[in-house]
Amino acid sequence: xxxxxxxxxxxxxxxxxxxxxxxxxxxxxxxxxxxxxxxxxxxxxxxxxxxxxxxxxxxxxxxxxxxxxxxxxxxxxxxxxxxxxxxxxxxxxxxxxxxxxxxxxxxxxxxxxxxxxxxxxxxxxxxxxxxxxxxxxxxxxxxxxxxxxxxxxxxxxxxxxxxxxxxxxxxxxxxxxxxxxxxxxxxxxxxxxxxxxxxxxxxxxx
Amino acid sequence: xxxxxxxxxxxxxxxxxxxxxxxxxxxxxxxxxxxxxxxxxxxxxxxxxxxxxxxxxxxxxxxxxxxxxxxxxxxxxxxxxxxxxxxxxxxxxxxxxxxxxxxxxxxxxxxxxxxxxxxxxxxxxxxxxxxxxxxxxxxxxxxxxxxxxxxxxxxxxxxxxxxxxxxxxxxxxxxxxxxxxxxxxxxxxxxxxxxxxxxxxxxxxx
Numbered sequence: 001x002x003x004x005x006x007x008x009x010x011x012x013x014x015x016x017x018x019x020x021x022x023x024x025x026x027x028x029x030x031x032x033x034x035x036x037x038x039x040x041x042x043x044x045x046x047x048x049x050x051x052x053x054x055x056x057x058x059x060x061x062x063x064x065x066x067x068x069x070x071x072x073x074x075x076x077x078x079x080x081x082x083x084x085x086x087x088x089x090x091x092x093x094x095x096x097x098x099x100x101x102x103x104x105x106x107x108x109x110x111x112x113x114x115x116x117x118x119x120x121x122x123x124x125x126x127x128x129x130x131x132x133x134x135x136x137x138x139x140x141x142x143x144x145x146x147x148x149x150x151x152x153x154x155x156x157x158x159x160x161x162x163x164x165x166x167x168x169x170x171x172x173x174x175x176x177x178x179x180x181x182x183x184x185x186x187x188x189x190x191x192x193x194x195x196x197x198x199x200x201x202x203x204x205x206x
Numbered sequence: 207x208x209x210x211x212x213x214x215x216x217x218x219x220x221x222x223x224x225x226x227x228x229x230x231x232x233x234x235x236x237x238x239x240x241x242x243x244x245x246x247x248x249x250x251x252x253x254x255x256x257x258x259x260x261x262x263x264x265x266x267x268x269x270x271x272x273x274x275x276x277x278x279x280x281x282x283x284x285x286x287x288x289x290x291x292x293x294x295x296x297x298x299x300x301x302x303x304x305x306x307x308x309x310x311x312x313x314x315x316x317x318x319x320x321x322x323x324x325x326x327x328x329x330x331x332x333x334x335x336x337x338x339x340x341x342x343x344x345x346x347x348x349x350x351x352x353x354x355x356x357x358x359x360x361x362x363x364x365x366x367x368x369x370x371x372x373x374x375x376x377x378x379x380x381x382x383x384x385x386x387x388x389x390x391x392x393x394x395x396x397x398x399x400x401x402x403x404x405x406x407x408x409x410x411x412x
Contacts, residue, residue: 002211014214023229027412060411062261062350063357097299097316097378103323108301108316134386138350138360160362160380170299170362170380199261201412203230 024206025058031202033195035067041202042084042185050184052147054204059143059186061159061200063136066129068193070164072114073129073137074122075188077146077153079181086187087120092175094124100167111171118178122189125157126171129190130164136198137161139171146183153177230412231264237408239401241273247408249287249390256390258353260410265349265392267365267406269342270335274399277334277370279320280343282394283327284352284359286387293326294389298381302333306373320377324384328395331363332377335396336370342404343367345377352389359383 002012009017016022029048031039041059043050050057064073076086094114099106114124126137139159146153156174163169177183188200208218235254237245247265249256256263272278283292300320305312320330335343345365352359362380369375383389394406 003209011209011211014212023231025230025411027230060262063354063360065357097301097380099297099299099321099323099381101297101324101384106299106316106318106321106323108299108314134356134358136357136360139362140348158362160360160382162358162360162382166297168297168299168381170378201261 026204026206027201028204029202031200033064033198036195038187038189039195039200040084040185040187048202049204050146054206055145056205057143057146058203058205059141059200060203061137061139062198063138064129064198065136065196066131066190066193067196068190069131070128071193072124072191073126073159073188074124074191075141075186076122077177077183078185078187079179079183081184084185086122088177088179088183089118089120090116090123090175090177091118092116092123092173094171094173096127096169096171098163098167098169100165102166105167116175123173123175125173126159126161127169128163128165129161131196135162143183143186149180149182152179153183232410232412234408234410236405238405239270239403242401244393244395245401245406246391246393254408255410256352256392260412261351262411263349263352264409264411265347265406266409267343267345268404269344270404270406271342271402272335272337272396272399273402274396275337275370276398277336278396278398279330279334280332280365280394281328281330281397282347282392283329284383284389285391286385287390292328292393295324295326295384296322296329296381297324297384298322298329298379300330300377300379302375302377304333304369304373304375306371320379322381328397329379329381330377331379332365332367333375334370335367341368341370349389349392355386355388358385359389
C-alpha cells in the first residue's frame with residue numbers, strides 16, 4: 001500500500017519515496033568490537049553498501065579501546081570481489097598535535113613514521129593509544145568515490161584520543177589508494193592485539 | 207495504529223520504524239544569540255537532548271559575532287551530570303593557521319596558550335574574533351559519547367574566524383574532558399563581552 005498526500009507519493013513499496021527529503025547522510029552499518037581482531041566493512045556482506053550508491057562514505061570511530069597498550073589503530077582497503085586481502089598501494093600524509101597531562105609535551109609536527117609512500121601496509125590512524133580502562137580514541141574517516149575505475153581513491157581522516165602516555169593526540173591523515181580498481185572493502189585493526197571494545201559506524205553521503 | 211506498506215512497517219507506536227532508511231543527522235536545537243553572555247545546551251532543558259541517545263553530538267557555529275572589539279576567543283566548558291560551575295578537567299591541543307589580508311604574515315603553529323594540561327578553564331575554540339560589523343567566526347565541535355561512564359570524553363573542533371587584526375585564522379582544537387562521569391551540559395561564550403549575534407545548532411548523529 002502506498003501513501004499519497006496532495007498528489008505526492010510519500011511511501012510506496014515498503015520505503016519512503018525517493019522524492020521525500022530524508023537527510024543526505026544515511027547510516028549503513030554499525031560494527032561493535034568485542035575482543036575483535038579486526039572490523040571489516042565488505043560491500044555486499046552483512047548489509048554493507050560500499051559501491052557507486054554513494055560518492056562519499058564516512059566512518060565514525062566511537063571510543064575504540066585496545067586490548068594492548070601503546071598500539072596503532074590502522075586500516076587498509078581491498079579491491080577483491082571475494083576472499084578479501086587488504087593490501088592496496090597507498091601514498092599518504094600524517095601530522096598531529098600532542099599535549100600531555102603533565103604539560104611537558106606540547107607539539108605540532110609531521111609524523112614521518114606514520115605516512116606511507118607507495119606501500120601496501122596498513123595506514124596508521126592513531127599512534128600509541130592506551131589501554132587504561134578510560135582510554136580510547138574517536139574520529140572520522142572519509143572515503144571518496146570508492147567504486148570509481150578512473151581515478152585513484154582519496155581518503156582523509158581526523159582521529160583524536162588518549163595516548164598511553166597520558167596525553168591527548170589530534171591526528172590528521174590523508175592520502176589515496178593508488179589504484180583505479182574499485183575499493184570493495186575496508187578493514188580496521190590494532191597493530192597488536194584485539195580491538196577490545198568500541199564502535200565503528202559507516203554512513204553514505206548522497 | 208501502525209502503517210505497513212508492502213509488508214514493511216513504516217510507522218508504529220507514534221514513530222518512524224527504526225528499520226527505515228532515513229537521515230542519520232538530526233537537528234536537536236538551535237540557539238540564537240542576541241547580546242547573550244552565554245549559550246548553553248543542557249540535556250532535558252528546552253528540548254535539548256545530550257545523553258546516550260546519540261554517540262556523537264555536533265555543534266555548528268554560524269557567524270558568531272562578538273560585542274567586544276578586543277578580539278575575544280570563543281570558548282566552551284561542560285558540566286557533568288548534576289554538577290555546576292563549568293569546570294571539568296581538560297587536557298587539549300591547539301594549533302592554528304593564519305594569513306593577514308595584507309599578506310604580511312602567514313603561518314601554521316602550535317599555540318601553547320590555547321591548550322590545557324589538566325586545567326579546568328574554558329577551552330578555546332577559535333582565535334581572536336573581530337568585532338567590526340562584518341567580522342565573525344564559524345566552525346564546528348564534535349563531542350563523542352558524552353553519556354559514557356567508562357571513558358574520558360573526547361572532542362574535536364575546527365573554527366575559522368575573521369581576526370580583529372584583519373586576517374583569517376583557523377583554529378584546530380581537540381582533547382578530552384578527563385572524567386568518566388557523563389557530560390550533559392555544554393556552555394559557549396566569548397572570553398570577553400557578549401555573543402552579539404549568530405547561531406549555534408546542535409545535531410545528533412545516529
